[in-house]
Amino acid sequence: MKYVDEYRDGATARRLAEVIASEAAPGQHYRFMEFCGGHTHAISRYGIEDLLPRNIRMIHGPGCPVCVLPAGRIDMAIELAERPEVTLCVYGDLMRVPGSRRTSLLRAKADGADIRMIYSTLDAIRIAEQETQREVVFFAIGFETTTPPTAMAIRLAQKKQLGNFSIFCNHVLTPPAIQGILEGVDLGDPEQVALDGFVGPAHVSTVIGTRPYEFFAETFRKPVVIAGFEPLDVMQAILMLVRQVNDDRHEVENQYIRAVTRDGNQRAISEVADIFELREQFEWRGLGHLPHSGLRLKAAYAAFDAERRFDMPELTAADNPACECGAILRGVKKPVDCKLFGAVCTPENPMGSCMVSSEGACAAHWTYGRFRDIQQRKAS
Amino acid sequence: MSSKRRKLDFKNGKVDLSHGSGGRAMAHLIAEVFHDSFSNEWLARGNDQAAFDVGQGRMVMTTDGYVISPLFFPGGNIGSLAVHGTINDVAMAGARPLYLSASFIIEEGFALADLKQIADAMGAAAREAGVPVITGDTKVVERGKADGVFISTTGIGVVPDGLDLSAEKAKVGDRVLLSGTLGDHGIAVMSQRTNMTFETDLLSDSAALHDLVAAMVATNGPGIRVMRDPTRGGLAATLNELAQQSGVGFRIAEESIPVRPAVAAACELLGLDPLNVANEGKLVAIVAPEAAEALLAAMRAHPLGKDAVDIGEVVEDDHRFVQMTTSFGGGRIVDWLSGEQLPRIC
Numbered sequence: 001m002k003y004v005d006e007y008r009d010g011a012t013a014r015r016l017a018e019v020i021a022s023e024a025a026p027g028q029h030y031r032f033m034e035f036c037g038g039h040t041h042a043i044s045r046y047g048i049e050d051l052l053p054r055n056i057r058m059i060h061g062p063g064c065p066v067c068v069l070p071a072g073r074i075d076m077a078i079e080l081a082e083r084p085e086v087t088l089c090v091y092g093d094l095m096r097v098p099g100s101r102r103t104s105l106l107r108a109k110a111d112g113a114d115i116r117m118i119y120s121t122l123d124a125i126r127i128a129e130q131e132t133q134r135e136v137v138f139f140a141i142g143f144e145t146t147t148p149p150t151a152m153a154i155r156l157a158q159k160k161q162l163g164n165f166s167i168f169c170n171h172v173l174t175p176p177a178i179q180g181i182l183e184g185v186d187l188g189d190p191e192q193v194a195l196d197g198f199v200g201p202a203h204v205s206t207v208i209g210t211r212p213y214e215f216f217a218e219t220f221r222k223p224v225v226i227a228g229f230e231p232l233d234v235m236q237a238i239l240m241l242v243r244q245v246n247d248d249r250h251e252v253e254n255q256y257i258r259a260v261t262r263d264g265n266q267r268a269i270s271e272v273a274d275i276f277e278l279r280e281q282f283e284w285r286g287l288g289h290l291p292h293s294g295l296r297l298k299a300a301y302a303a304f305d306a307e308r309r310f311d312m313p314e315l316t317a318a319d320n321p322a323c324e325c326g327a328i329l330r331g332v333k334k335p336v337d338c339k340l341f342g343a344v345c346t347p348e349n350p351m352g353s354c355m356v357s358s359e360g361a362c363a364a365h366w367t368y369g370r371f372r373d374i375q376q377r378k379a380s
Numbered sequence: 381m382s383s384k385r386r387k388l389d390f391k392n393g394k395v396d397l398s399h400g401s402g403g404r405a406m407a408h409l410i411a412e413v414f415h416d417s418f419s420n421e422w423l424a425r426g427n428d429q430a431a432f433d434v435g436q437g438r439m440v441m442t443t444d445g446y447v448i449s450p451l452f453f454p455g456g457n458i459g460s461l462a463v464h465g466t467i468n469d470v471a472m473a474g475a476r477p478l479y480l481s482a483s484f485i486i487e488e489g490f491a492l493a494d495l496k497q498i499a500d501a502m503g504a505a506a507r508e509a510g511v512p513v514i515t516g517d518t519k520v521v522e523r524g525k526a527d528g529v530f531i532s533t534t535g536i537g538v539v540p541d542g543l544d545l546s547a548e549k550a551k552v553g554d555r556v557l558l559s560g561t562l563g564d565h566g567i568a569v570m571s572q573r574t575n576m577t578f579e580t581d582l583l584s585d586s587a588a589l590h591d592l593v594a595a596m597v598a599t600n601g602p603g604i605r606v607m608r609d610p611t612r613g614g615l616a617a618t619l620n621e622l623a624q625q626s627g628v629g630f631r632i633a634e635e636s637i638p639v640r641p642a643v644a645a646a647c648e649l650l651g652l653d654p655l656n657v658a659n660e661g662k663l664v665a666i667v668a669p670e671a672a673e674a675l676l677a678a679m680r681a682h683p684l685g686k687d688a689v690d691i692g693e694v695v696e697d698d699h700r701f702v703q704m705t706t707s708f709g710g711g712r713i714v715d716w717l718s719g720e721q722l723p724r725i726c
Contacts, residue, residue, distance in 0.1 A: 001644050010635075010709045017709070045653075047710015231708050347715075358651075368712040371701050 007230030037064030037359025044368035046231040059331035060361035074099035089124035100317030121153035176293035209264025286329030325352035400520025417499035422514035430514035455583030459502030471590035475537035550626035555672035566657035587661030599678035603671025629697025
């Protein structure tokens with residue numbers, strides 16, 4: 001596959017691994033968080049950890065929209081879908097996310113709720129057009145990458161004068177989450193692990209650009225390298241972070257120059273700004289309530305806002321007390337540190353959200369990397 | 381079977397409940413659709429069962445239900461698939477498939493033209509494979525109680541003397557042979573789903589593999605421990621099943637696994653792994669190391685095995701992991717798929 005295989009070349013990877021190994025100072029620890037689930041997936045799927053020296057540790061961050069969605073929001077969606085007039089359109093990843101009391105959208109669907117798996121926002125629009133007697137609600141979720149398509153769907157619904165289309169908005173923002181993690185680190189929160197740098201998001205940054213990260217790099221004195229999702233992108237970003245740490249630099253560097261600019265996609269940014277506004281705060285699974293970290297529709301678009309349209313009550317639910325998703329999302333613990341991991345929590349029967357999406361830290365480790373735990377146990 | 385009644389309207393006609401009622405309409409449907417498409421001496425006798433002589437050797441029997449959506453896909457339809465899939469399940473025992481039965485559950489309102497097209501493809505696939513459909517059944521259910529048409533086929537075959545392929549027989553040191561490219565069927569079917577917006581000229585690999593199997597058995601039957609066709613769940617599911625059943629692990633090399641560029645691209649786009657995608661014309665054979673070279677050569681000499689490769693080996697592993705060396709140079713597990721294979725959201 002042209003323009004893809006080049007970024008997965010094994011020979012280049014080995015050369016890059018040699019350079020990383022030669023430049024990483026033996027006495028130094030390098031703890032880098034890859035924020036994005038896409039990076040977590042690439043690291044696990046291509047076995048990148050095997051190519052890194054032992055003193056470089058990758059910490060899997062909270063950048064998987066499904067993983068950070070709190071159980072209460074799933075409960076809200078289930079309640080909504082149980083209304084007889086509602087057809088809830090969702091992306092497949094969401095179907096198995098556990099709500100509270102062992103519920104999920106998949107179970108609600110089996111119990112008779114009209115829940116449809118879709119592949120794009122346009123599918124939801126099409127269903128609303130075809131089934132005018134149904135109240136079609138799109139379960140909108142994702143970071144800055146998926147917000148513009150939701151904005152586009154609303155524009156389209158407006159143009160087509162669809163009176164039966166709305167969205168359940170769960171869009172969240174990357175910078176407040178990074179800030180939440182860094183403020184914890186900065187305050188010396190014992191629950192937080194020390195971080196030496198960030199691999200910054202790829203797709204998110206195509207929309208928002210690199211500028212929003214400059215604040216963190218400067219304020220928290222942490223290097224950030226925006227990187228693509230291919231395995232060689234990740235390896236190169238790690239090398240760039242190692243060099244910044246070695247030089248005591250803390251800059252925002254852009255490895256992903258083939259897609260990301262400093263200012264991002266202005267048209268997408270202005271479309272989103274036109275339709276959405278910041279919520280006071282939004283709950284993140286594992287990170288708690290973060291200020292100004294979620295979006296909702298502006299009052300002018302209230303007709304498209306399912307929360308207003310159906311007067312949806314705000315629901316919150318406590319996670320399983322044994323579930324370590326929160327600590328894992330903050331990088332404090334590894335999946336194997338959780339008592340539930342692999343015992344009662346597996347991709348077939350996820351207890352916590354990190355096990356649901358293939359981009360979640362636990363699912364990625366279970367699916368691709370759990371043989372390393374056995375190797376490590378044998379070694380020790 | 382001839383009839384003085386008006387012929388079925390294959391242009392605009394639809395299946396209705398009378399076609400499953402046991403009355404004259406059903407007799408017409410069976411005659412004009414199934415007997416016409418499958419035409420063979422057993423069906424021509426018009427009995428509720430088919431009688432045939434049983435040859436020497438151990439018999440194998442298998443059954444499978446086909447409930448795919450969409451019913452028609454590039455390279456075949458549910459009819460040809462229902463023949464190929466069941467023949468392949470028989471053949472994976474090293475057996476020579478002999479006969480098939482077919483049961484149809486049809487939704488009221490289903491277009492007669494579509495039913496005929498499906499039956500024709502089924503008849504053609506059976507004739508080409510030399511494995512006739514010798515008995516069958518038809519039911520019609522109310523609208524909404526089925527999705528177009530469901531087909532169940534049962535196949536029987538006979539295993540040559542001295543051959544006993546079975547899933548618990550993989551041994552440490554055995555080689556893993558794969559007959560060709562992965563993922564063609566799954567991606568060809570997915571490309572036709574109404575809400576998928578990508579186009580490809582890719583065809584399903586749906587094919588009957590018994591002739592390829594016969595060539596392998598003729599080369600070195602006893603050298604083959606077990607064979608599977610990696611259908612739903614793909615190669616990943618097949619190897620994990622065999623690892624569990626034989627109590628071993630596998631180590632395979634990603635670089636050796638053939639995937640067509642179109643399949644790789646579609647998987648990339650949808651966030652899928654070709655190792656999890658379904659195949660309908662491929663087989664995996666676990667073979668004794670000393671038999672591997674000759675068996676691989678025999679596979680490559682057959683049109684359905686021309687891209688065959690040795691992808692790895694059976695290893696000792698209490699955890700029964702399927703491990704893969706990635707083309708990138710790292711290691712990873714190849715796990716079962718969890719739940720439905722779905723595109724990722726970002």
